[in-house]
Amino acid sequence: MSNRRDVWITGIGLVSSLGEGLEAHWQALSAGTRPVIDETGFAPYVVHPLAKIEFDAQIPKRGDQRQMEPWQRIGTYAAGLALDSAGIKGDKDILGTTDMVVAAGGGERDQAVDGAILTEIEKQSNPDVFLNEQLQSNLRPTLFLAQLSNLLAGNISIVHGVTGSSRTFMGEESSGTDAVRIGFSRIAAGTSEIALVGGAYNAERRDMLLLFALKRLAMHAPWAPVLAEPKGVPTGSAGAFLVLESPEHATARGAKPIAKLSGVWSERAKRGDGDAVEAVLDALVKEAEGGVTDGTAIFSAASGAPEPTKAEAAVLARTGLPVRSVTDRVGHSLEGQLPVALALAALAVSQGKLFAPLAGEPLEKPFEGTLSRAIVTAVGHWRGEGVALVERAD
Structure with a gap:
């Protein structure tokens, strides 16, 4: 598109096992902090737990917090950080025209109720009647209702006053790619001026x-680097939202860019068809490059699922570029x-430098020059391939 506008990233909200906010993450990454991993709480599986967060700071009403599931609190909190970072928190005029594109999963199960039902149902002479009674009185509506995914966008709107257009995408890793892609495309095409995009996950x-x-995809302890030894998905609790904005809109309100988002591409290879994943990802990376x-x-968002991650690692190795595995540092957060x-x-592009490589990841080469561009790759554990390009905004 010859008349495509630039798209600036003017705000970032980020929470993960490394902490909250850009400063905490940059300090942890620069210091080479070991990944925060829990190998006992959910044994035998590996989980990157969320750092301690005081949710009151972005979700002041306890009533709002109580009616949210953990993944919604994570996302609503990260969204608030992004609005703060962009300097538009509480600005009703701007928030009233801010579009929102969210990547979200379904509702969370009530494990205590599920466990009690599974224990008691075997004792019932009429289990069908018993189950229907539980459905009416105890079970939360999380068997599968797609509208539950919209609750994250709804809570962001209620808590933070973001009341422009709203879209929610489901579909695991691909939904995160497409949430960013749609927000980017609308601003680049001139149909939107400012958008809040992102997602969250409770691991x-x-x-x-x-x-x-059950899919034999969960990473068993001990933890291992995903690109060097893809033996499963090390899920991580995390949330990230970005404020995307046209340069004209940002300049008019005196905002400076953190970086420039220069492209987002989403594809879906035919899994199981030979080297299809490699071919698709290779083409996307070359286009971004x-x-x-x-x-x-x-920056690789590889899942750790063996086959797709091996394909992703093969493509990354052929580029010869220095790689940093995001998943090794904060875990894998699916939609987010x-x-x-x-x-x-x-964040790294805005700093102009790349943090040190991680021991055990041979693709993570030292890099001492000035970082001006970063290609983000994300190959879904089951389907979907995504790539994004971020550059310095001069």
């Missing part, structure tokens, strides 16, 4: 760990993973 829940375990390798690094990786990539 500290046994129902999702069970699903990964655009023949420029100077000052460029790759590409927004998290993009947030860290934009």
Whole structure:
């Protein structure tokens, strides 16, 4: 599109196992802090738990917090940090025109109720009647209702007053890619001026760990670097939201860019079809690279699922570019993973330098030059391939 506008990132909100906010993450990454890993709380599986967060700071009403599931609190908190970072928190005029694109999963299970039902149902002479009674009185509506995914956007709107258009995408890693892609595309095309995009995930829940375990995709302890040894998904609690804005809109309100979002691409290879994942990802990375390798690094949001991660690692190795594994540092947050990786990539680009490589990841080469571009790769554990490009905004 010849008349495509630039898209600036003017705000970032980030929470993960490394802490909250850009400063805490940059300090942890620069210091080479060991990943925060829990190998006992959900044994035998590996989880990156959320750092201690005082949710009151961004969600002041306890009543609002109580009616949210943990993943909604994580996302609403990260969204508030992003609005603060962009300097638009509480600005009703701007928030009233701020579009929102959210990546979200379904509702969380009530594990205590599920466990009690499974224990008691075997004792019932009429289990069907018993189950219907529990459905009416105890079970929360989380068997599967797609509208539950919209609750994150709804809570962000209620708590923070973001009342422009709203879109919610489901579909695991691909939904995170598409949430950013749609926000980017609308601003680039001139149909939106400012947007809040991102997602969140709560990894500290046994129902999702069970699903990964049944698929033989959950990482068993001990923890291992995902690109070097993809033996499973090390899920991590995290949330990331970014404020995307046209330069004209940002300049008019006196805002400076953190970085420039220069492209987002989403594809879906035919899994199980030979080298299809490698071919698709290779084409996307080449498009993002655009023949420029100077000052460029790759931030990988690899899932750790063996087959797709091996394909991702093969493509990254062929580029010869320095790689940093986001998943090794904060875990894998499904819908939130590409927004998290993009947030860290934009942070590094804004600093103009790349943090030190992680021991045990041979693709993580030292990089002493000035970082001016970062390519983010995200290959879904089951389907979907995504790539984004972030550059310095001069």
